[in-house]
Amino acid sequence: MKKTLAAFGLASIAAATVNAQEVTWSNSIKGIVEKQCVICHGSDSAAEYQLFKKDKEKWLAKGQGMRMDSYSHLVSFVGWPNSGAMMRRLDDGKSSSDGKQGNMYQHLGATEEERQQNLAQFKAWVGNWTLKRWAEITRDDLSGIKAKY
Numbered sequence: 230m231k232k233t234l235a236a237f238g239l240a241s242i243a244a245a246t247v248n249a250q251e252v253t254w255s256n257s258i259k260g261i262v263e264k265q266c267v268i269c270h271g272s273d274s275a276a277e278y279q280l281f282k283k284d285k286e287k288w289l290a291k292g293q294g295m296r297m298d299s300y301s302h303l304v305s306f307v308g309w310p311n312s313g314a315m316m317r318r319l320d321d322g323k324s325s326s327d328g329k330q331g332n333m334y335q336h337l338g339a340t341e342e343e344r345q346q347n348l349a350q351f352k353a354w355v356g357n358w359t360l361k362r363w364a365e366i367t368r369d370d371l372s373g374i375k376a377k378y
């Protein structure tokens with residue numbers, strides 16, 4: 230019992246520390262993206278998602294995706310128009326109906342510990358971690374998305 234209480238106490242202290250500073254793009258996500266993602270989603274990649282789609286083979290041959298190195302670019306893969314794309318690609322399989330990891334999860338870190346830590350930051354930033362696409366997403370789902378600058 231004592232042990233449980235002590236563990237609970239520690240857990241609430243940890244939770245309080247996490248809550249102390251709200252996760253924003255500026256204080257957390259920007260740094261993770263710069264470290265883990267811009268090598269393929271920076272200024273050498275397609276300037277816009279539509280331009281990537283138009284010349285997909287060319288960009289894939291270069292090992293490049295589309296730009297996500299600014300707040301505006303990144304949030305377009307969270308809320309609209311590519312609703313839930315960030316969540317579907319970064320999910321570790323715990324929120325997906327088939328239990329499969331998103332194909333960008335592997336890029337979140339070199340170790341499982343680092344991937345989980347960075348995923349937790351993304352989840353805290355997004356708020357409502359919905360994997361739904363624009364056609365299925367509801368107004369309530371969207372209201373739960375924070376993704377603060």
Ligand code: HEC
Pocket residue numbers: 262265266267268269270289292293294295306311314315318319332333336337
């Ligand atoms: C080694 C290169 C590489 C790295 C590193 C990488 N990506 Fe990607 N990413 C790609 C390529 C190429 C595509 C397009 C092909 C595809 O859809 O899988 C892509 C697609 C995506 C998409 C889907 C966009 C859409 O709607 O079609 C998201 C979201 C994404 N990446 C997020 C990330 C995030 C966040 C990181 C960092 C944690 C990251 N990626 C790291 C190469 C990379």
